[in-house]
Amino acid sequence: MxxxxxxxxxxxxxxxxxxxxxxxxxxxxxxxxxxxxxxxxxxxxxxxxxxxxxxxxxxxxxxxxxxxxxxxxxxxxxxxxxxxxxxxxxxxxxxxxxxxxxxxxxxxxxxxxxxxxxxxRLPLHQSLGISTYYTKEELHEFACDLIQKTNTLHSELVSHDSLKVEFEFTQNQLQQSVFEAYKRSENEDLQMPYRVENVKKSLFSLPLSYAGFSGYVNPFTNEAQYNYKIPKYKLPTTIAHEIGHQLGFSKENEANFIAAIITMEDENQFLRYSGLTFSLKYSLNDMYRKDPLLSEALIEELNPGVMKNYKEVQEFWQAYSGPVELIMETVYGNYLKVNNQPQGIESYNYVVALLVNYYQQKQTVKH
Ligand SMILES: [Zn+2]
Known part of the structure; x- marks a missing residue:
């Protein structure tokens, strides 16, 4: 040059x-x-x-x-x-x-x-006209609603409440279901401008597993890639999260919120199960910070089979955990800080603030 x-x-x-x-x-x-x-x-x-x-x-x-x-x-x-x-x-x-x-x-x-x-861009709670403030009681009420919905749905998907939900679909089928969910979404607040399906399996799925990543959007091509090694139960929310990024919601917690809404409000039961347990995990983690005993009491109420789905994901990441993951967490945490997310990886409970306030305004989760 x-x-x-x-x-x-x-x-x-x-x-x-x-x-x-x-x-x-x-x-x-x-x-x-x-x-x-x-x-x-x-x-x-x-x-x-x-x-x-x-x-x-x-x-x-x-x-x-x-x-x-x-x-x-x-x-x-x-x-x-x-x-x-x-x-x-x-x-x-x-x-x-x-x-x-x-x-x-x-x-x-x-x-x-x-x-x-x-x-x-404008923080999502401002675009939606909702607050980010919520009390422990409001969080408790929201978590109870999610637990009840999760248990009911879980019972419909398995023959016994001690069994985990099996996602017996191919990855492409799950990918397709998420596209359909975006296409079907009638959520007027979000108005997801669904356009082109551009989600692909990552060529780097193995190193991604060691680094602790489920997916990413390439900003230079706007392709969404997902780690095809993660348990299938996690794919719907992961793919929905990456599509959220593709649609211009760059921040992690905002993409999580969109993934939660799109999957929880869809008619596909498996997507809804993935979405409800996804939102519930964030809510219970947040409750754990506020009141560990209450959080544990809430977990007790969950069907044992639901815990098995959580465990499956935990075991997957444990199998790949090690120094690479720690390094990547630091690198990614710094990347988030540079890109206007000052709390770094810790910023994830903003998604709870969005969910609690959004559904308070809406009364309840649709299904
Ligand atoms: Zn992301």
């Missing part, structure tokens, strides 16, 4: 940081102009380009990126004989540094243009 282009790109980096700083103060602008206009157009183009390809183009892009960076680093240490070794080396380092900043600047720009600005 020409040096002038590199210099301009590098110079653009601090300008972008300033722009993001300004946007952070103005979530209304981001919501109006980016999330509801520019992003919708850009993501349509991305889906048009990548949805028909059966494997993840984004994963190939990431692999290429890693290779490019590796070659670049190797090249950095390779010595070339020059007439004046010191000046030559200094010049080379300067060019390399310029290249690195320019490259980062370009990636940073594309990341934000294609998806990342959504991190600065």
């Amino acid at each position: 020409k040096k002038i282009t590199l210099k301009l790109l590098a110079l653009f980096f601090p300008i972008q940081l300033l722009l993001i700083y300004i946007l952070k103060q103005n979530p209304f602008w981001v919501e109006e102009f980016y999330s509801r206009k520019v992003f919708l157009f850009v993501s349509q183009v991305q889906h048009y380009l990548t949805s028909w390809i059966p494997f993840s183009i984004g994963d190939l892009f990431y692999s290429a990126l890693v290779l490019i960076i590796l070659f670049w680093i190797i090249n950095l240490f390779r010595r070339k004989p020059t007439s004046n070794y010191r000046t030559g080396r200094f010049r080379k380092l300067r060019t390399r540094f310029l290249e690195a900043v320019a490259f980062l600047s370009l990636l940073y720009f594309l990341f934000h243009l294609f998806w990342g600005f959504n991190y600065y």
Whole structure:
């Protein structure tokens, strides 16, 4: 690349940081102009380009990126004989540094243009016009409602309450059910603009299992990838979560809330089971922080078979747990902090605030 282009790109980096700083103060602008206009157009183009390809183009892009960076680093240490070794080396380092900043600047720009600005949109509770405040009593009432619904549904799906629910579907069938749920969703508050099916199995599912990840959206291609090794019972909420990201809800807790609503309100019993137990897990964890004894008493009320579904997921992650997971938690926690989610991975109980308040306004979960 020409040096002038590199210099301009590098110079653009601090300008972008300033722009993001300004946007952070103005979530209304981001919501109006980016999330509801520019992003919708850009993501349509991305889906048009990548949805028909059966494997993840984004994963190939990431692999290429890693290779490019590796070659670049190797090249950095390779010595070339020059007439004046010191000046030559200094010049080379300067060019390399310029290249690195320019490259980062370009990636940073594309990341934000294609998806990342959504991190600065209006918080979902504001768009929905609901509060984030809730008392322990309100949480208790919500959790009891979920437990009752979960137990009833569980009894309909199994012959004995000590059995876990078996998801005897292929991954593609479950994927299809989630697409259908989004298509069917009549939720007027969320108005999920369902467009193109663009969900794929991740090429990196094994390393993802060790890293503790169920899925991710590639912001450069807007493809959603899921870890196909996770238990099938977890697939509906995982895929629904990734589609939530694809639709422009970048924040973890907001994508979780959307996944919960889409699955819990669907007519498919298996999706509903996945969604109810998903919301219940967050509610019980939150209750545990507020009142451990009450939380344990609530867990006692659950059918033993439901606990077996939870256990299956826990055992899956335990089998892959280790140092990689810890490192990834730190890395991802920092990524969230950089991207406007200051509580990092801890920010997950915002989803409980959204669920409790949303269903208080709606009276109850639909089914
Ligand atoms: Zn996510």
